[in-house]
Amino acid sequence: EKYVYLFNEGNSDMRNILGGKGANLAEMTNIGLPVPFGFTISTQACNDYYKAGKKISDTVEQQILVALEQLEEKTGKKLGDVTNPLLVSVRSGSVFSMPGMMDTVLNLGMNDETVKAVAKLTNNERFAYDSYRRFIQMFSNVVLGIDLFYFEQFLEETREKKGYKVDPELTAEDWQEVIAGYKAIVKRQKKIEFPQNPQEQLFLAIRAVFDSWNNQRAIVYRRIHKIPDSLGTAVNVQSMVFGNMGNDSGTGVAFTRNPSTGEHQLYGEYLMNAQGEDVVAGIRTPEAIHVLEKEMPDVYKKLLATCQLLEKHYQDMQDIEFTIERGELFILQTRNGKRTAQAAVQIAVDMVREGIIDKETAILRVDPEQLNQLLHRRIDQTAKRVPLTKGLPASPGAATGAVVFDADEAEQLGKEGKKVILVRPETTPDDIHGNVAAEAVVTSRGGMTSHAAVVARGMGKACICGCESLKIDLKNKLFTVGDTVVNYGDIITIDGSTGEIMLGGIAMIEPQLSEEFKLLLSWADQVREIGVRANADNPVDARKAFEFGAGGIGLCRTEHMFMDPKRIPIVQSMILAENYEDRKGFLDQLLIMQQGDFEGIFEAMEGHPVNIRLLDPPMHEFLPDKEELLVEVTKLQLTAPDSPELAEKERLLKKVNQLAEFNPMLGHRGCRLGIIYPEIYEMQVRAIINAAVKVTEKGIPVKPEIMIPLVGHVNELKRMRQLVEETAEQVMSATGVYFDYLVGTMIEVPRAALTADRIAEQADFFSFGTNDLTQTTFGFSRDDAEGKFLQTYIEQKVLPENPFAVLDREGVGKLIEMGVTLGRKTKRNLKTGICGEHGGEKSSIEFCYLAGLDYVSCSPYRVPLARLAAAQATI
Ligand code: PEP
Numbered sequence: 001e002k003y004v005y006l007f008n009e010g011n012s013d014m015r016n017i018l019g020g021k022g023a024n025l026a027e028m029t030n031i032g033l034p035v036p037f038g039f040t041i042s043t044q045a046c047n048d049y050y051k052a053g054k055k056i057s058d059t060v061e062q063q064i065l066v067a068l069e070q071l072e073e074k075t076g077k078k079l080g081d082v083t084n085p086l087l088v089s090v091r092s093g094s095v096f097s098m099p100g101m102m103d104t105v106l107n108l109g110m111n112d113e114t115v116k117a118v119a120k121l122t123n124n125e126r127f128a129y130d131s132y133r134r135f136i137q138m139f140s141n142v143v144l145g146i147d148l149f150y151f152e153q154f155l156e157e158t159r160e161k162k163g164y165k166v167d168p169e170l171t172a173e174d175w176q177e178v179i180a181g182y183k184a185i186v187k188r189q190k191k192i193e194f195p196q197n198p199q200e201q202l203f204l205a206i207r208a209v210f211d212s213w214n215n216q217r218a219i220v221y222r223r224i225h226k227i228p229d230s231l232g233t234a235v236n237v238q239s240m241v242f243g244n245m246g247n248d249s250g251t252g253v254a255f256t257r258n259p260s261t262g263e264h265q266l267y268g269e270y271l272m273n274a275q276g277e278d279v280v281a282g283i284r285t286p287e288a289i290h291v292l293e294k295e296m297p298d299v300y301k302k303l304l305a306t307c308q309l310l311e312k313h314y315q316d317m318q319d320i321e322f323t324i325e326r327g328e329l330f331i332l333q334t335r336n337g338k339r340t341a342q343a344a345v346q347i348a349v350d351m352v353r354e355g356i357i358d359k360e361t362a363i364l365r366v367d368p369e370q371l372n373q374l375l376h377r378r379i380d381q382t383a384k385r386v387p388l389t390k391g392l393p394a395s396p397g398a399a400t401g402a403v404v405f406d407a408d409e410a411e412q413l414g415k416e417g418k419k420v421i422l423v424r425p426e427t428t429p430d431d432i433h434g435n436v437a438a439e440a441v442v443t444s445r446g447g448m449t450s451h452a453a454v455v456a457r458g459m460g461k462a463c464i465c466g467c468e469s470l471k472i473d474l475k476n477k478l479f480t481v482g483d484t485v486v487n488y489g490d491i492i493t494i495d496g497s498t499g500e501i502m503l504g505g506i507a508m509i510e511p512q513l514s515e516e517f518k519l520l521l522s523w524a525d526q527v528r529e530i531g532v533r534a535n536a537d538n539p540v541d542a543r544k545a546f547e548f549g550a551g552g553i554g555l556c557r558t559e560h561m562f563m564d565p566k567r568i569p570i571v572q573s574m575i576l577a578e579n580y581e582d583r584k585g586f587l588d589q590l591l592i593m594q595q596g597d598f599e600g601i602f603e604a605m606e607g608h609p610v611n612i613r614l615l616d617p618p619m620h621e622f623l624p625d626k627e628e629l630l631v632e633v634t635k636l637q638l639t640a641p642d643s644p645e646l647a648e649k650e651r652l653l654k655k656v657n658q659l660a661e662f663n664p665m666l667g668h669r670g671c672r673l674g675i676i677y678p679e680i681y682e683m684q685v686r687a688i689i690n691a692a693v694k695v696t697e698k699g700i701p702v703k704p705e706i707m708i709p710l711v712g713h714v715n716e717l718k719r720m721r722q723l724v725e726e727t728a729e730q731v732m733s734a735t736g737v738y739f740d741y742l743v744g745t746m747i748e749v750p751r752a753a754l755t756a757d758r759i760a761e762q763a764d765f766f767s768f769g770t771n772d773l774t775q776t777t778f779g780f781s782r783d784d785a786e787g788k789f790l791q792t793y794i795e796q797k798v799l800p801e802n803p804f805a806v807l808d809r810e811g812v813g814k815l816i817e818m819g820v821t822l823g824r825k826t827k828r829n830l831k832t833g834i835c836g837e838h839g840g841e842k843s844s845i846e847f848c849y850l851a852g853l854d855y856v857s858c859s860p861y862r863v864p865l866a867r868l869a870a871a872q873a874t875i
């Protein structure tokens with residue numbers, strides 16, 4: 001079996017075997033790009049390594065040695081040779097990109113002898129010893145597990161002792177002193193001599209990379225990005241080229257297009273006389289790429305040409321790492337560049353216009369979840385903004401939150417529901433949980449491609465980097481900008497699109513959709529075969545939904561209209577009413593209010609279907625909390641025993657007690673309310689039909705769909721349908737205005753799905769209420785499960801996903817399929833949709849398409865996402 005591949009033996013289809021980076025290196029080698037030669041050890045070798053109890057097998061070892069020989073032949077250099085030594089990098093490379101999560105060793109092959117050869121060959125002693133000490137430092141940290149702190153401290157002491165401020169002041173002799181000191185650290189910490197045999201170094205490094213697959217940050221990253229633990233990492237061994245060989249050398253990263261805006265222009269940054277990690281680590285602030293055009297025009301031209309070649313070949317925006325060694329350009333790696341949602345849309349649309357990809361490919365290029373970024377708020381242009389300072393605009397969007405200085409704190413406060421902004425000198429992969437918890441991240445060091453920036457863009461969070469005027473004092477938990485002091489917990493607002501930081505909160509505005517965004521969604525609409533509606537309970541949301549392209553309202557929860565603070569007292573009086581007459585009086589007041597809302601919604605939807613659900617929650621939800629009421633009553637009994645207020649509160653308390661249930665979610669709610677208090681449903685139907693009449697009279701068409709919740713038996717629906725029809729008939733004949741309307745039900749308890757053929761006899765449509773259907777199918781309380789045990793279930797992989805977020809195809813999905821099939825058996829044209837939260841989640845949308853539903857319905861802000869996801873499901 002083959003475990004080791006020379007770069008010219010692989011290609012881009014071999015990601016699973018060679019990892020993303022290895023497959024790319026192979027592909028680039030084959031297109032003829034200037035890639036330093038090397039070989040890749042397969043992911044299988046990594047998995048075998050773990051299976052064998054962390055042991056590299058003899059077969060793998062042999063194949064590595066053979067590949068090494070071939071590499072030596074090709075480069076004309078030899079590992080450990082004292083005249084022309086080969087130096088290599090050893091890097092991880094998993095199937096899915098995990099930037100910065102695993103380990104890398106550079107300059108491997110350096111030892112006390114080869115360093116002299118490097119000095120001679122490069123005519124640069126200082127460089128040779130600097131490289132050697134970098135190698136010792138990196139190898140000791142990554143492979144031997146010694147904290148970098150010891151090396152940094154020693155270097156700092158040496159600098160101080162010699163009266164230097166910065167590293168470039170150290171001479172070759174100084175570096176030799178540092179090397180001796182470093183070796184002593186290794187001996188002290190690990191009780192071994194620093195390994196001098198380059199082959200031994202190589203195998204130790206390969207092991208370390210395998211081991212880094214299971215370091216803490218890699219595990220967390222995989223959990224967040226849902227990457228399976230079983231994939232393993234490949235290891236790339238590649239001959240080194242040097243960006244720190246003087247002022248005609250350098251290193252950098254470049255995107256073939258702007259990853260923030262999508263603009264078609266080379267974008268990136270570089271450092272002269274530096275190694276790759278200097279750019280990524282953000283220790284020195286790099287130069288913008290266009291400066292290279294002036295500094296080294298030929299190299300810049302070659303870089304541009306290479307980028308064009310890459311885009312043509314990969315048909316996507318590329319993120320490349322390059323090194324210039326004494327005026328010669330080398331490409332170290334390329335991958336599809338991570339990008340903001342704005343850039344993703346812009347690039348996808350531009351590439352269609354440029355004839356590089358077709359429309360369907362463009363649709364598939366944009367992650368629906370990512371669209372959230374475009375739909376989120378920005379700082380109101382007209383609001384007064386007084387920037388305290390400005391950094392690099394690393395990831396767009398705006399955020400307001402309390403300042404914290406540490407990832408653990410961010411996580412802690414985040415858990416408590418607080419909005420925080422993580423402010424750090426720089427972030428490292430160890431801070432990943434802080435990036436997750438924070439609203440936004442600000443760093444004082446590092447460029448647009450630093451860790452903080454890359455991670456934030458991936459997560460769609462606002463981020464500002466390299467804000468060097470920010471002086472962070474981690475010890476005293478504060479930062480200063482000039483004379484201004486900002487303490488831990490102070491509120492700031494950041495604008496990730498401009499890089500500005502402001503004190504306090506600022507007015508935000510809702511987003512506008514770009515022309516490219518609308519165009520891409522219009523392509524999606526042409527492709528998709530499933531409708532997209534919105535859940536909206538008021539005219540404002542309905543208008544937003546319509547603007548976002550909703551083809552109707554899939555769920556109007558009428559109880560939300562009752563929750564309005566002005567209305568709730570009337571709702572309470574209605575519930576407290578002792579007799580029908582009293583109740584009727586309050587219902588008449590509510591009727592007028594609901595009717596007004598329905599009119600607004602019908603008008604906003606301009607003739608598209610509007611699905612209105614009659615009252616669903618248990619009555620007690622409209623009454624005050626029992627405990628609080630008890631306290632008030634007790635107080636009044638002491639202070640005002642004869643007051644009418646006390647009498648009123650006591651009456652309320654009695655009613656609250658009467659309505660209390662052990663399992664309200666399984667209690668007197670849904671159509672069970674309509675059957676016990678038909679006058680409530682009748683009022684609602686009257687309000688709907690009245691509104692429809694009014695709007696019809698204005699010349700605007702209406703398509704009401706009246707929905708009965710929580711039906712489990714056909715007889716429940718039969719009764720309610722009769723009530724709806726009789727009431728509608730009364731209104732229509734009284735007004736003389738007639739129009740079509742539908743009566744249907746939610747399918748949200750298992751019995752409804754199991755008897756869908758019977759229920760369809762009484763229904764014009766089914767709408768799957770997958771929130772309740774998930775609750776009742778699993779028997780998980782939707783209000784408690786997530787906090788109590790579901791989190792652990794998911795962490796421990798008892799369940800693959802949170803079923804309240806991602807539809808459980810196996811169980812709940814089976815009921816949906818059964819419901820659709822049985823329902824359509826009775827009524828071939830039965831309309832079907834989904835209105836649970838799942839209607840706005842991409843995997844669930846795909847399922848709904850496959851199950852043959854007519855539409856999905858989700859919150860207005862998720863409508864664009866759903867349109868795109870629906871198209872992707874179809875392609
Ligand atoms: C559902 O149960 O999925 C649903 C849409 O109704 P609600 O969330 O209002 O219970």
Ligand code: MG
Binds near residue numbers: 748769771772
């Ligand atoms: Mg429900």
